[in-house]
Amino acid sequence: SPNISSSCKTAAMGIGNMKDAVRTRACCPPGKDKPIKTFVFPKEKTVKMRWPAHRGTPENIEKYKKAIQAMRDLPDDHPHSFIQQAKIHCAYCNGGYTQVENGFPDIDIQIHNSWLFFPFHRWYLYFYERILGKLINDPTFALPYWNWDNPTGMTIPSIFEEGGKGTKDNPNSLFDAYRDGNHLPPTIVDLNFSGESDASCLEQIGINLSTMYRQMVSSATSDTLFFGGKYVAGDPPVANGAKSIGSIEAGCHTAVHRWVGDSRMPNNEDMGNFYSAGYDPLFYVHHTNVDRMWKIWKDLGIPxxxxxxxxxxxxASYVFYDENEELVRVYNKDSVKIEDLKYGYERSEIPWLKGRP
Ligand code: C2O
Known part of the structure; x- marks a missing residue:
């Protein structure tokens, strides 16, 4: 299975118009020869409860904004900095790493478009959340989730847009300039996005709910259909559009990326391209909801x-910086139970479950 070594190179894969890239392609993490520790499960008793981004408490919203600002304020080369966290996505997704540890130095790693998609992003968010908690010294800190599968959460959550980038004294750390101007609130997200649709708001909500039912139930009846196909050492990076992509990854996940990314930018920065997606705070709350879908799919209890x-x-394993600035190797097998990772999801209605198309 793909392993990540300390060898890393400038990303070049999947960035359409590289010469106009507005974000850097130098995505390798600092600390090249730092030792890599083995993961141990968190020991704390508190469970971090992730909350719906469109109805956070004033206290949770403030903590979240403060933590992201603290991340932005770190020097760029700090492993916890906003930019280093964004670069993780670029390194794992745009050919920053090769399979050198597995004996295939000429083959790049791509954690998308296969069964690595769900576990990789779960681990990414796990460390990101703990780093943010550490930055504001709050062990209960939990990320929000963008509840796009519920009609009340089907716009970009307002906290990401309100007041634009804010003022110097009171910046909105959740704002990102590279988002599609036609898709800001109150525009309803299109979970099937492939170009502008002319559905009314109500129609779009209906389309979204049946999309969710399809991708979570009717076309997600096996692990291969839901997680995506096998991808092991020696396999070339799986191209977008390959048959083996899981239902959620290929469907609403990618649709939201493309819908948020700025269509006027050369590479649909930020959300519309792997190399730049991590520069938009929305990326992480989009992915907490994707992660929540894994949990819900499992909890449906369907054979x-x-x-x-x-x-x-x-x-299969990945290497991340933890909240103590140490490199840790984590395995898919340890990602399966979020209870063991000491986080959970605040309940939100699941209307698509009843709305069988
Ligand atoms: Cu790593 Cu939403 O993509």
Missing amino acids: GHSEPTSSDWLN
């Missing part, structure tokens, strides 16, 4: 709704 059991999947 077939369980993780891959192949050792190639269980033993």
Whole structure:
């Protein structure tokens, strides 16, 4: 299974118009020869409860804005800085790493478009959340989730846009300039996005709910259909559009990326391209909801709704900086139970479950 070594190169894969890239392609993490620790499960008792971004408490919203601002204020080369956290996505997704540790130095790693998609992003958010908590010294800190599968959450959550970038004394750390101007609130997200649709708001909500039902239930009846196909050492990076992509990844996940990304930018920065997506704070709350879909899919308890059991999947691993600035290797097998990772999701109605198309 793909492993990440300390060897890393400038990203070049999948960035359409590289010469006009507005974000850097130098995405390798600092600390090249730092030792890599083995992951241990968190020991704290408190469970970090992730909350719906469109109805956060004033206290949670303030903490969240403060933590992201603290991240932005770190020097760029700090492993916890806003930019380094964004670069993680670029390194793992745009050819920053090769499979050198597995004996394939000429083959790049791509954690998208295969069964690595869900576990990789779960780990990414796990560390990101703990880093933010550490920055504001709050062990209960939990990320919000963008509740786009519920009609009340189907616009960009207002906290990401209100007041634009704010003022010097009171910046809105959640704002990002590279978002599609036609898709700001109150425009309803298009979970099937492939170019502008002329559906009315109500029609769009209906389309979104049946999209969710399809991608979570009717076309997600096996681990392969939901997680995506096998991807192991020696396999070339799976191209976008390949058959093996999981239902959520290929569907609403990618649609939201493209819908948020600025269509006037050369590479649909920020959300519309892997190399730049992590520069938009919306990326992380989009992915907490994607992660929540994994949990919901599992909890539906339908036969077939369980993780891959192949050792190639269980033993695939990634390396991240933890909240103590140490490099940690984490495995898919340890990502399966979020209870063990000490976070959870605040309840929100799941209307698409009843709205069987
Ligand atoms: Cu790593 Cu939403 O993509």
